[in-house]
Amino acid sequence: MPTHYPPTDWRPAFLASLRECPVIQRACDLAMVERSTVFRRRQTDKEFAEAYDEAMEAGIDRAEQEAFRRGVEGFTKPVVHQGRVVYLTRREVDAEGNEHYVVQLDDQGQPVPLLERTYSDALLGRVLAARRSSYRTSATEVSGPGGAPMQVADASAREARVAAILEAARARREAAAIDPESLA
Numbered sequence: 001m002p003t004h005y006p007p008t009d010w011r012p013a014f015l016a017s018l019r020e021c022p023v024i025q026r027a028c029d030l031a032m033v034e035r036s037t038v039f040r041r042r043q044t045d046k047e048f049a050e051a052y053d054e055a056m057e058a059g060i061d062r063a064e065q066e067a068f069r070r071g072v073e074g075f076t077k078p079v080v081h082q083g084r085v086v087y088l089t090r091r092e093v094d095a096e097g098n099e100h101y102v103v104q105l106d107d108q109g110q111p112v113p114l115l116e117r118t119y120s121d122a123l124l125g126r127v128l129a130a131r132r133s134s135y136r137t138s139a140t141e142v143s144g145p146g147g148a149p150m151q152v153a154d155a156s157a158r159e160a161r162v163a164a165i166l167e168a169a170r171a172r173r174e175a176a177a178i179d180p181e182s183l184a
Helices: 011-020 024-031 035-044 046-072 121-131 155-177
Strands: 075-078 089-093 099-103 115-118 140-143 149-152
Touching: 011 024, 011 046, 024 035, 035 046, 046 121
Parallel strands: none
Antiparallel strands: 075 115, 089 099, 140 149
């Protein structure tokens, strides 16, 4: 919620923010304008409504480009092992022939983290699904008897099937807990 009254004309700042990041509340906060003010203006001002739609599309295009970049080109992130950042090291041998490793430092004397390139398959899949119907799935695949796929079309049927699977697993677990010799 804005902490100051909006400038006389908050629209340019709002639209510029929306182009950068298509999140309405963020654009409102940066332009220091109430969300309700934006929506009222959008309903009553056709020119603003068109500019709003264009800014939103530009922001979504920008987000889509970034998702595609992360899926195709990837991005780097530090390697973490057991909760700690791993740093680049170099092998050194002392005068006695003993080897040891020292952490490499950058120009400012800071340790240099080991980086790995990561790709976001999920983001790339979502970008493709938004553009090509062949990448969309309309049903969820659930393993049926013998591991065969079973198509479940809607959420209520899926929930019922999951409940049935959980009940069958519980019944098998209880049956396995019974000592087979006590039944003889």
